[in-house]
Amino acid sequence: MRTIIEPFRIKSVEPIRMTSPPERRKILADAGCNLFRVRAEDVIVDLLTDSGVAAMSAEQWAALMRGDESYAGSASFSRFEAAVKRLMPFKHIIPTHQGRAAEAILFALLGGAGKIIPSNTHFDTTRANVEATGARAADLLCQDADNMSSDAPFKGDMDVERLHALLVQDGAKVPCVMMTITNNAGGGQPASLANIRRVAAFAHEFDKPFIIDGCRFAENAWFIKEREHGQSGRTIVEIVNDIFACADGMTMSAKKDAFANIGGWLALNDDELAQKARTRLILTEGFPTYGGLAGRDLDAIAQGLSEIVDEDYLRYRVRVNEYVLERLIEEGVPVVRPAGGHAVFLDAGAMLPHILPLQYPGQALAAALYEEGGVRGCEIGSVMFGLQPDGAEKPARSELVRLAMPRRVYTQSHADYVVETILAVFEKRAALRGMRIVRQPQMLRHFTAEFAPL
Numbered sequence: 001m002r003t004i005i006e007p008f009r010i011k012s013v014e015p016i017r018m019t020s021p022p023e024r025r026k027i028l029a030d031a032g033c034n035l036f037r038v039r040a041e042d043v044i045v046d047l048l049t050d051s052g053v054a055a056m057s058a059e060q061w062a063a064l065m066r067g068d069e070s071y072a073g074s075a076s077f078s079r080f081e082a083a084v085k086r087l088m089p090f091k092h093i094i095p096t097h098q099g100r101a102a103e104a105i106l107f108a109l110l111g112g113a114g115k116i117i118p119s120n121t122h123f124d125t126t127r128a129n130v131e132a133t134g135a136r137a138a139d140l141l142c143q144d145a146d147n148m149s150s151d152a153p154f155k156g157d158m159d160v161e162r163l164h165a166l167l168v169q170d171g172a173k174v175p176c177v178m179m180t181i182t183n184n185a186g187g188g189q190p191a192s193l194a195n196i197r198r199v200a201a202f203a204h205e206f207d208k209p210f211i212i213d214g215c216r217f218a219e220n221a222w223f224i225k226e227r228e229h230g231q232s233g234r235t236i237v238e239i240v241n242d243i244f245a246c247a248d249g250m251t252m253s254a255k256k257d258a259f260a261n262i263g264g265w266l267a268l269n270d271d272e273l274a275q276k277a278r279t280r281l282i283l284t285e286g287f288p289t290y291g292g293l294a295g296r297d298l299d300a301i302a303q304g305l306s307e308i309v310d311e312d313y314l315r316y317r318v319r320v321n322e323y324v325l326e327r328l329i330e331e332g333v334p335v336v337r338p339a340g341g342h343a344v345f346l347d348a349g350a351m352l353p354h355i356l357p358l359q360y361p362g363q364a365l366a367a368a369l370y371e372e373g374g375v376r377g378c379e380i381g382s383v384m385f386g387l388q389p390d391g392a393e394k395p396a397r398s399e400l401v402r403l404a405m406p407r408r409v410y411t412q413s414h415a416d417y418v419v420e421t422i423l424a425v426f427e428k429r430a431a432l433r434g435m436r437i438v439r440q441p442q443m444l445r446h447f448t449a450e451f452a453p454l
């Protein structure tokens with residue numbers, strides 16, 4: 001069959017409150033044209049993020065009831081640990097309340113002034129946790145990624161030549177080498193198994209631990225199976241095992257590829273480092289067999305991990321984004337290609353050339369999508385990255401709107417509705433106006449700033 005259906009039935013539903021364009025115009029004005037300030041119940045299709053917003057399965061809800069809330073040595077922890085080790089064969093699995101807590105612990109141990117931590121691209125919380133220790137976060141993304149309209153298969157690869165040069169020149173300052181799979185900040189593009197192995201080999205040649213930020217490991221493994229030579233006949237679990245077998249540790253947000261609403265972990269092979277991490281964990285998160293989570297959360301993650309590697313799920317997951325992107329490309333809408341694992345990116349800079357970067361074309365487009373169809377996306381451009389620490393403003397590298405797909409939440413007709421909304425806005429793009437900022441905080445302004453149309 002050519003039609004790829006949602007590989008699940010729905011047994012529990014949440015109603016969507018339908019709103020009209022005039023109603024949404026008022027909501028938007030009251031929210032200072034900032035979609036982070038809009039209430040979720042005023043949104044029709046919410047594509048703000050894919051983090052922590054997955055629909056849990058019946059088995060996950062059942063697992064919540066099995067949760068063992070013992071302070072130490074709970075059965076939930078044993079199930080969680082076994083589920084992680086089945087996929088990622090690390091010696092020490094340390095639960096945390098979410099991904100950034102794992103990062104904070106890791107970089108408190110490995111970071112520090114004068115250090116450099118290379119990655120393909122650090123996610124923003126990773127970068128912030130690296131920089132908070134005084135270290136520098138270095139993004140060494142491959143050159144394929146520079147061209148937004150090429151369909152190169154592995155735009156999340158690390159530039160291994162630049163990594164090698166960094167290790168030769170400044171190796172003494174590098175405490176570990178990192179890679180983010182898929183590359184969230186770079187559009188959800190995957191890294192190839194060959195590239196991951198070369199990065200690991202260079203790290204080990206220079207005696208550095210290789211740490212994977214594995215938030216979207218299953219989506220990345222699916223792309224490897226689909227696109228990498230010699231991988232199509234292998235199971236997702238085999239590919240996942242191979243990815244992590246060459247690493248010395250990982251950080252994880254279970255709010256992504258574990259179908260959980262909260263949770264994360266830090267995994268390590270080194271006994272001494274793990275000992276130090278657990279000591280910090282007790283200080284900031286909790287005892288090492290619950291780490292900031294309830295026992296029931298650990299069980300939901302354990303069950304989610306067995307479901308996320310299902311090939312029917314992954315085929316459908318990636319296909320939704322490809323489908324939306326194909327329809328937009330057909331109609332000439334500027335987008336980032338190819339489709340990422342968890343999101344579709346609209347190129348607002350190319351779509352709205354009459355709006356200057358510092359009049360925030362991404363914000364204007366995101367607001368227009370909300371007004372037109374109640375679709376909530378997220379500006380990734382000069383609003384998010386333009387404000388410098390000294391208070392000056394500088395245009396970002398690109399002006400994008402990210403439409404992130406929650407896992408198992410929306411159906412095909414929601415995808416069609418999103419496409420229709422985008423095309424309706426595209427049609428009247430010449431009439432869209434830029435924005436000015438009326439009020440903003442000193443940092444992380446995209447969450448709270450207020451805007452007005454020009």
Ligand SMILES: *Cc1c(COP(=O)(O)O)cnc(C)c1O
Pocket residue numbers: 051098099100101123125126180184185213215252253254255256263264
């Ligand atoms: C979400 C995310 C994180 C941080 O995880 P939280 O659970 O949100 O703290 C780190 N890295 C990547 C790639 C992510 O997508």
